[in-house]
Amino acid sequence: xxxxxxxxxxxxxxxxxxxxxxxxxxxxxxxxxxxxxxxxxxxxxxxxxxxxxxxxxxxxxxxxxxxx
Numbered sequence: 001x002x003x004x005x006x007x008x009x010x011x012x013x014x015x016x017x018x019x020x021x022x023x024x025x026x027x028x029x030x031x032x033x034x035x036x037x038x039x040x041x042x043x044x045x046x047x048x049x050x051x052x053x054x055x056x057x058x059x060x061x062x063x064x065x066x067x068x
Contacts, residue, residue, distance in 0.1 A: 016042045019061050024049060039063035 017036040020027050024046055035041035043057040050057070 013037045014062065016061050016063065020046055023060055 015036055016039040017027075017029070017032050020042045027042075027045060027049070029035055029045055035045065039058055039061050040063075042061060043054050043063075046052075046057045047054055052060075
């Protein structure tokens with residue numbers, strides 16, 4: 001018998017656009033589905049409205065750290 005702790009649940013991709021809307025309520029995009037799961041695209045939208053550096057925006061969105 002498998003317990004719930006033994007089962008590994010797949011991790012869903014976070015909705016970065018929803019997180020961006022929570023932080024920047026006036027954030028808008030005509031097609032949010034195109035940017036919803038891509039933190040880089042959301043960071044691009046936000047960077048047009050703030051003076052924060054791109055990496056700071058990605059950190060606020062909770063995006064995974066990428067090796068550059």
